[in-house]
Structure formats: structure tokens, C-alpha cells
Amino acid sequence: MSKDKLSTEPYKGVRDFYPEDQFLQDYIFEHMSRACELFGYEAYNASLLEPTDLYRSKTSDEIINEQSYTFTDRGKREVTLRPEMTPSLARMIAGKSREIPMPARWYSIGNFFRYERPQKGRVREFWQLNADIIGSSSIEADAEVIALAHNIMRSFGADERNFEIRVSDRRLLEAAYEAAGVAAEDRAVTTRLLDRRAKMEDFDTKLAAELGENRASALVSYLDRTTSTAYLEQLHTILKARGVGNMIVDTKITRGFDYYTGMVFEVFDASGQNARSLFGGGRYDNLLTLFGHDPIPAVGFGMGDVTMRDFLETHNLMPDYVPTSELMLCVVDESAMSHAQKLAQDLRREDVAVAVNLSAKKLGDQIRQADKMKIPYIIAVGEKERDSGQYTVKNLSTGHELTTTADRISEHLFSSLG
Amino acid sequence: MSKDKLSTEPYKGVRDFYPEDQFLQDYIFEHMSRACELFGYEAYNASLLEPTDLYRSKTSDEIINEQSYTFTDRGKREVTLRPEMTPSLARMIAGKSREIPMPARWYSIGNFFRYERPQKGRVREFWQLNADIIGSSSIEADAEVIALAHNIMRSFGADERNFEIRVSDRRLLEAAYEAAGVAAEDRAVTTRLLDRRAKMEDFDTKLAAELGENRASALVSYLDRTTSTAYLEQLHTILKARGVGNMIVDTKITRGFDYYTGMVFEVFDASGQNARSLFGGGRYDNLLTLFGHDPIPAVGFGMGDVTMRDFLETHNLMPDYVPTSELMLCVVDESAMSHAQKLAQDLRREDVAVAVNLSAKKLGDQIRQADKMKIPYIIAVGEKERDSGQYTVKNLSTGHELTTTADRISEHLFSSLG
Numbered sequence: 001m002s003k004d005k006l007s008t009e010p011y012k013g014v015r016d017f018y019p020e021d022q023f024l025q026d027y028i029f030e031h032m033s034r035a036c037e038l039f040g041y042e043a044y045n046a047s048l049l050e051p052t053d054l055y056r057s058k059t060s061d062e063i064i065n066e067q068s069y070t071f072t073d074r075g076k077r078e079v080t081l082r083p084e085m086t087p088s089l090a091r092m093i094a095g096k097s098r099e100i101p102m103p104a105r106w107y108s109i110g111n112f113f114r115y116e117r118p119q120k121g122r123v124r125e126f127w128q129l130n131a132d133i134i135g136s137s138s139i140e141a142d143a144e145v146i147a148l149a150h151n152i153m154r155s156f157g158a159d160e161r162n163f164e165i166r167v168s169d170r171r172l173l174e175a176a177y178e179a180a181g182v183a184a185e186d187r188a189v190t191t192r193l194l195d196r197r198a199k200m201e202d203f204d205t206k207l208a209a210e211l212g213e214n215r216a217s218a219l220v221s222y223l224d225r226t227t228s229t230a231y232l233e234q235l236h237t238i239l240k241a242r243g244v245g246n247m248i249v250d251t252k253i254t255r256g257f258d259y260y261t262g263m264v265f266e267v268f269d270a271s272g273q274n275a276r277s278l279f280g281g282g283r284y285d286n287l288l289t290l291f292g293h294d295p296i297p298a299v300g301f302g303m304g305d306v307t308m309r310d311f312l313e314t315h316n317l318m319p320d321y322v323p324t325s326e327l328m329l330c331v332v333d334e335s336a337m338s339h340a341q342k343l344a345q346d347l348r349r350e351d352v353a354v355a356v357n358l359s360a361k362k363l364g365d366q367i368r369q370a371d372k373m374k375i376p377y378i379i380a381v382g383e384k385e386r387d388s389g390q391y392t393v394k395n396l397s398t399g400h401e402l403t404t405t406a407d408r409i410s411e412h413l414f415s416s417l418g
Numbered sequence: 419m420s421k422d423k424l425s426t427e428p429y430k431g432v433r434d435f436y437p438e439d440q441f442l443q444d445y446i447f448e449h450m451s452r453a454c455e456l457f458g459y460e461a462y463n464a465s466l467l468e469p470t471d472l473y474r475s476k477t478s479d480e481i482i483n484e485q486s487y488t489f490t491d492r493g494k495r496e497v498t499l500r501p502e503m504t505p506s507l508a509r510m511i512a513g514k515s516r517e518i519p520m521p522a523r524w525y526s527i528g529n530f531f532r533y534e535r536p537q538k539g540r541v542r543e544f545w546q547l548n549a550d551i552i553g554s555s556s557i558e559a560d561a562e563v564i565a566l567a568h569n570i571m572r573s574f575g576a577d578e579r580n581f582e583i584r585v586s587d588r589r590l591l592e593a594a595y596e597a598a599g600v601a602a603e604d605r606a607v608t609t610r611l612l613d614r615r616a617k618m619e620d621f622d623t624k625l626a627a628e629l630g631e632n633r634a635s636a637l638v639s640y641l642d643r644t645t646s647t648a649y650l651e652q653l654h655t656i657l658k659a660r661g662v663g664n665m666i667v668d669t670k671i672t673r674g675f676d677y678y679t680g681m682v683f684e685v686f687d688a689s690g691q692n693a694r695s696l697f698g699g700g701r702y703d704n705l706l707t708l709f710g711h712d713p714i715p716a717v718g719f720g721m722g723d724v725t726m727r728d729f730l731e732t733h734n735l736m737p738d739y740v741p742t743s744e745l746m747l748c749v750v751d752e753s754a755m756s757h758a759q760k761l762a763q764d765l766r767r768e769d770v771a772v773a774v775n776l777s778a779k780k781l782g783d784q785i786r787q788a789d790k791m792k793i794p795y796i797i798a799v800g801e802k803e804r805d806s807g808q809y810t811v812k813n814l815s816t817g818h819e820l821t822t823t824a825d826r827i828s829e830h831l832f833s834s835l836g
Contacts (some may be wrong), residue, residue: 005708005709005710006472006508006708006709008513008514009465010465011468012493014467015465016464016513018462018510018514018523019461021462022461022463023461025463026461036742037458037742038766038770038772038773039771039772040743040746040772042742043444044439044440045434045435046434046435047429047433047442047542048436048466048529049429049499049531049543050429051423051429053424055601069467069488069489071490074488074533075430075533077430077798081467090437091424091428092426094426097827101790101791103776103777106437108440111466114490115492124467129471132467136776136777137770138776138778140759140774140776144774144776145826153591184822193529236657238756241759242760243763255459282752290423290424291424291425291426311653324458324459324460324461326456337558337658341558341659341816345660348569349458352456353458354457354458355458355523356523356562358521358554358558358562359520359553359554360556372519380518395533
């Protein structure tokens with residue numbers, strides 16, 4: 001081995017997805033997509049690379065100044081690997097708002113980057129579903145995005161007892177700021193402190209340092225006293241009618257991003273195994289004004305892959321890996337290769353996923369490979385099969401065999417797999 | 419409008435995918451995936467961010483020095499947004515080669531970045547399918563990746579007359595270098611010159627400047643004389659037997675990447691509308707040695723979205739846009755909203771994609787929105803429907819109406835849509 005050989009490690013804090021890992025990613029993404037589509041959401045996407053200015057005013061200072069991947073391109077433009085989707089969505093809507101029928105329902109699944117210390121539930125590249133309703137200020141829209149999130153969780157096999165949807169309202173927070181006399185310029189930083197309240201040991205000290213003892217205690221006491229609002233009760237009733245039974249009002253929920261203006265929610269693992277919220281979202285009615293556009297009301301959420309994997313694992317909801325191939329053709333002798341290839345091609349036309357074993361190893365080794373790859377069926381193809389037109393389909397897990405003609409193979413596989 | 423409002427433009431050279439654009443992306447990706455799966459390829463992925471060293475020796479100097487997005491992260495690591503997939507694939511295989519049953523078939527669809535001047539067929543962020551067989555040096559593997567590429571093209575509805583698969587062999591090129599006396603250290607740059615030969619006006623001058631008049635003309639005359647090899651003829655025969663009738667031997671094909679060692683191929687639009695190759699690939703048997711690993715033979719190709727869109731457009735193969743929603747429920751009066759939501763939820767359970775119109779506009783406006791969104795069916799839900807349990811399903815393109823009960827709606831839709 002040469003001394004300057006390259007490392008096989010990926011970049012720090014990101015993940016390689018080997019086939020069994022990617023299988024799980026695709027499982028998660030397909031369930032997310034399918035639920036979104038059943039609710040009428042249209043897929044969209046933007047580039048991973050955005051002008052840095054897009055995030056400067058509204059994402060959150062911490063993310064942009066300390067956690068973003070920002071650099072200057074060869075043309076001296078300052079660019080950022082997107083840390084979240086909402087600013088790109090707002091940019092796209094603002095750019096074509098006249099052509100887009102509203103309210104619009106949009107979703108996307110993409111990757112995002114944050115420069116964080118890698119730890120449980122946090123990586124530097126994560127994947128996230130974003131689903132939003134743009135152009136409706138109705139409480140029905142607030143309820144719908146929560147119901148959609150609930151449907152996705154249920155589609156993974158989660159029970160309502162496994163997770164809890166905690167909902168609050170930024171307007172309640174604004175009222176608390178008014179009542180406690182928190183100045184407008186202190187509110188963003190205070191909101192982010194409140195967002196981390198449950199995770200901080202020195203919350204009271206930090207809050208007092210920020211607002212002064214009096215205002216800090218007035219704020220905390222206002223918030224502790226305010227356990228619900230008429231709006232939140234109405235939302236609860238609507239969700240109940242839609243079959244969402246695990247929404248609770250929790251006025252401690254604030255969310256970190258600066259752009260929220262109304263309902264905010266976070267979903268928690270009820271097992272207590274994953275202390276941080278699994279995901280969340282909320283209403284942001286003013287984001288389009290950044291682009292010089294009239295405000296357009298919007299509400300949505302982002303649901304990441306990392307916490308979702310943890311959740312599925314905690315609740316034994318991980319799917320068993322199933323390989324792409326339903327059938328491997330093991331080639332007994334090279335002289336039968338072209339016949340095996342032709343058979344494979346015919347079966348593919350009947351929608352059977354077929355891998356032809358190209359190893360040129362002994363039959364036993366080829367069958368062991370199929371087994372190691374968890375491929376359910378094999379057919380050994382040699383001169384005998386080529387000359388007789390009779391093929392023996394073997395189920396590797398049961399050992400069951402059936403001998404039949406080429407045109408009956410797919411029928412047998414589908415009846416067995418189904 | 420404030421003077422410092424943000425631009426709604428994306429970063430230069432990248433694309434926003436509005437729902438109708440994303441529909442086409444998904445159409446392309448689904449056809450690629452499905453063909454790969456029918457051939458038994460397993461999905462994988464790696465991060466977009468890789469250590470820059472991964473590309474230094476083998477990708478191509480031009481790409482790394484002039485066209486890559488390379489920067490230093492907050493921890494002083496030099497990182498690159500991947501310009502191609504093969505180095506990541508080789509890294510992953512080298513990292514777990516003992517655990518991976520070989521030959522392995524892997525595919526991925528992901529995004530890539532190159533800093534290029536945006537022009538037709540070239541953008542700074544593109545998407546690409548990569549499909550590879552790792553661990554087989556057999557000509558059957560070479561034939562298979564070409565057959566897979568051919569199947570994908572056919573699955574888009576392309577005819578064999580619409581495209582041409584031009585194949586050559588790097589070993590032929592090596593023999594030409596030997597014969598013409600081209601020194602080992604001049605070969606990489608010469609190969610890249612040859613790769614651009616058809617696009618360059620001053621090819622002969624540049625080649626002579628690189629190799630000297632004598633060697634340059636010896637090389638060109640050797641290559642012009644060599645029209646095929648036994649290997650290429652055998653490949654042609656195998657592909658013919660597999661139903662690939664549009665492969666031709668073209669010894670002018672070289673490919674730009676340094677890592678190819680055997681068969682190389684490029685696919686061209688036969689219409690002449692798109693002069694550059696649509697995509698290509700080849701065999702690279704030594705790439706794993708970069709990681710201090712024994713060589714593992716491998717062959718594959720990359721197929722990008724940008725040239726594929728151009729190809730589909732040229733040949734009138736673009737699919738018509740179909741929205742996610744099969745049905746929109748138009749809400750006649752707010753008092754019927756919760757009933758409409760319940761109906762929507764019931765239909766989703768029967769696998770119907772349903773959007774509920776939240777606009778609170780007049781019925782006519784709601785129907786116009788459904789029509790503008792190209793949603794095929796609507797049901798107007800008001801107090802009458804709620805009280806009678808009878809719903810009128812209207813087909814917006816034919817005007818045909820059918821009145822039925824809630825439990826018969828999905829059956830009617832599927833029989834009409836099918």
C-alpha cells in the first residue's frame with residue numbers, strides 16, 4: 001500500500017448510504033411523498049446552493065453565523081449550502097406568485113447542510129421533507145399541515161401513543177412580550193432562548209441577563225399562567241374531528257426560526273427515548289415581504305430523516321431490508337450465458353427484477369451470493385435448461401422448487417411474492 | 419418596496435424546479451430507477467460534500483482546478499461539492515469491499531456541481547444517474563451497462579433510430595500511444611485533447627504543440643487506421659443478441675476522465691440537434707488502488723438530466739404534466755368544510771389523492787382553480803351534499819357528471835382514470 005493512499009472515510013459528520021441504508025432512506029421518503037400526494041401536494045425543488053443573503057435576515061443568527069456552509073465562488077459570489085428549505089420556497093413563490101394558483105400545496109424532499117458538532121440526532125448533512133400551504137390564512141390550513149404530519153407518522157406504523165403533537169402560537173408569545181415590556185429588538189433573541197428552555201440549565205440566569213430580572217420574571221410568569229387560547233382550543237377541536245387525537249396545547253413551544261408569526265408546533269417521541277423534538281413547523285405570514293412582495297400567508301413543516309430513523313428504531317418500526325432483485329439467474333456454464341441473458345430480458349419485460357450472476361463461479365457459490373444478498377428466488381441456467389426449455393425456480397428461504405416453462409415464471413413469482 | 423429587497427432569482431447557473439419542472443424530473447428519475455431495478459441494481463448514495471483529495475488525482479485537472487466548487491470548512495478541512503459520482507462510489511466500495519457480495523450492481527441518482535459558464539446543455543448544478551457493476555471484468559458486464567443504458571432510452575419512448583451508442587476501448591488508445599511513442603506522462607492530457615477533438619477547430623495544432631509534429635501525426639494516423647478490434651466486434655455481437663441494434667464501433671471515442679482502462683462509450687442524439695454526447699461511461703479497473711486497495715474491476719455510466727431533457731424535447735417525448743391531485747373538493751359554504759375534510763380523509767384511505775379547496779372563494783372560482791391546476795375531477799361539497807349523502811363527480815375536461823354515494827366515488831374515479 002502506498003503511503004499517500006486516500007482515506008475511505010466520508011467527510012466528517014456526513015453519511016454514506018450503502019444499499020441497506022439507502023433502502024431505509026427510500027422507505028422513509030416514499031411514505032412521506034405518498035402521504036403528501038394523497039393530500040394533493042405537488043413536488044418542487046430548488047438548488048442546494050443559494051445566495052447567502054437569502055438567509056441573512058430571517059433564518060436565525062446562530063445558523064447563519066456559526067452553522068452555515070458559506071463560501072465565495074470563483075465569480076466572487078457569496079453562496080450558502082441551504083440549511084433549511086423555507087427561504088428557497090418563499091423566493092420561488094415570490095418570483096412567480098401571479099402564475100401560481102393559490103392556495104398552493106407544495107412539498108419537497110432534499111438534503112441540507114449545517115456545520116454542527118456531530119452527535120446523536122445531529123449530522124452535517126441531513127435530508128428533510130418540507131410541506132407547505134401557501135396563500136391561506138385559514139385555521140383549516142394550520143390544521144391540515146398538522147394532520148398531514150400525523151398521517152405520515154401513522155403511515156410508518158406509529159400509534160398515537162408513540163408521539164405527541166405540541167402546539168402553541170407566536171401571537172401568544174407576542175402578547176407576553178407586550179405584557180412584560182420586552183422591547184421589539186430583544187424579542188428574536190428571547191424567542192430563541194425560550195426555544196431552548198427545556199434543554200438549558202441556566203435558562204433563568206440567561207434570560208435575566210438579556211431582559212433584566214423584572215422583565216424576565218414577568219415574562220416567565222405570564223407564559224406559565226397562559227395555558228391556552230381560543231384559537232388553540234379551536235384548532236384542537238378541528239384536529240379531533242379529523243382523527244388527530246394526540247395534539248396537545250403547550251405554550252412552551254416557540255420554535256427557533258425568526259419568521260414564524262402564528263401557530264407553531266413540534267412533534268415529540270412519547271417514549272422519552274428521544275428528548276429533542278422529532279420535527280416541527282408553523283405559520284409564517286410575512287416572509288415574502290423580504291422580496292418586496294405583498295405578504296402571502298403560509299404554513300408548513302420540515303421533517304428530517306435523522307430523527308425519524310431514531311424514532312422508527314425506538315419503536316421497532318424499521319422495515320426489513322428487501323433487495324431490488326426478485327430473482328437471480330445463476331449461470332451454470334459460460335455457454336449458457338447468452339441464453340440466461342435472453343431469459344432475463346424476457347422476464348424484465350414482464351416486470352420481474354432479475355440479476356444475472358456474472359461471477360463465473362461454481363453454482364453453489366452463486367447461490368450463496370444470492371442468499372447473502374437476500375434475493376428470494378434463483379434459477380440455475382445451464383445447457384440442460386437451455387435445451388429443454390424447463391426451468392426450476394427455487395425459493396431460497398423455504399427451499400421450495402417448481403419446474404416450469406419460461407412464460408410461466410413471472411406468474412409463479414408474483415403469486416408467491418404477493 | 420424597500421430598496422434592499424432580496425432577489426427572487428436563484429444562484430447563477432442553477433435551476434428552480436416549480437411543480438411542472440419537478441414533474442418532468444421525477445418522470446426522468448422514475449424511468450431511470452425502474453430500468454436499473456429490473457436489472458437488479460441496488461440504490462446507494464453518498465454525501466454531496468467530499469474531501470477535495472478524493473478528486474485530485476483521477477477526475478481530470480480541468481474539472482478540479484477550474485470547474486470545482488472547493489472551499490475550506492470552519493474546521494479547516496478542504497472540501498468539494500462532488501462534480502461526479504465515481505470517486506465516491508470507489509471510496510465506498512474500498513471501505514467495505516469484504517462485506518459486499520461481488521459482482522455488485524449499484525445505482526444512484528443525485529445532484530452534482532461544476533463551475534462552468536452556463537450555456538445550452540450545461541448548468542452548474544445537474545442531476546445524474548450513475549449505474550455500475552463492481553467486481554466483474556467480464557465483457558458481459560461491459561455489454562450489460564450498455565444494454566441498461568439502451569433500455570432506459572427505450573423506456574422514454576426513444577426509437578433506436580433516435581440515438582446511437584458509440585463504443586471504443588482505452589486499450590486501443592494505449593496501443594496507439596505505444597506505437598506513436600507518446601510518453602506516459604503526456605497521455606492523460608493527450609486523451610483529453612482527443613476527447614474534445616470533434617469540438618475543436620485547432621485540434622491538429624494543439625496536438626502537435628503537445629507531442630511534436632511527428633508523434634502527433636503518427637498518433638492520428640494510427641487512430642484513423644484502426645477502425646475496430648476483436649474485443650469491440652465481440653461486444654457488438656453480444657449486444658446484438660441482447661436486442662441492442664444501434665451500437666457502433668467508433669475509435670474516436672475516448673472520454674475525458676483519467677480513470678478509464680477499457681471499454682468507453684458515448685451515446686449521441688441521432689437527430690444531429692444535440693451535437694455533444696448525451697451521456698457515456700466505461701470501464702475503470704484500477705480506481706480502488708487509490709485507497710491502497712487491490713484493484714477491483716468496474717464498469718458503469720453516468721446519465722444526466724439536462725441533456726436528457728433536451729433529447730426528450732427534440733424527439734417529442736416529453737410527458738404531459740399530470741398534477742398530484744386526482745380530485746379537488748370545492749367547498750360551497752364554510753359550514754360544509756368539516757364534512758368535506760372528512761370525505762377527503764375517507765377517500766385518501768381508498769388511495770385517492772384529494773385536495774380540499776381552502777380558498778373560501780365562490781364555487782366558480784374554485785372550479786377555475788382546479789381547472790388551472792389540471793386536476794381532472796371535482797366535487798362541490800355544500801350543505802346539500804352533506805345532508806343527502808349524494809355527491810356529483812364532475813370530469814372537468816369532458817364535462818361528464820355522475821352522482822353517487824361516498825363509498826362509490828373512488829371506484830368511479832379509478833375506472834375513469836384507468
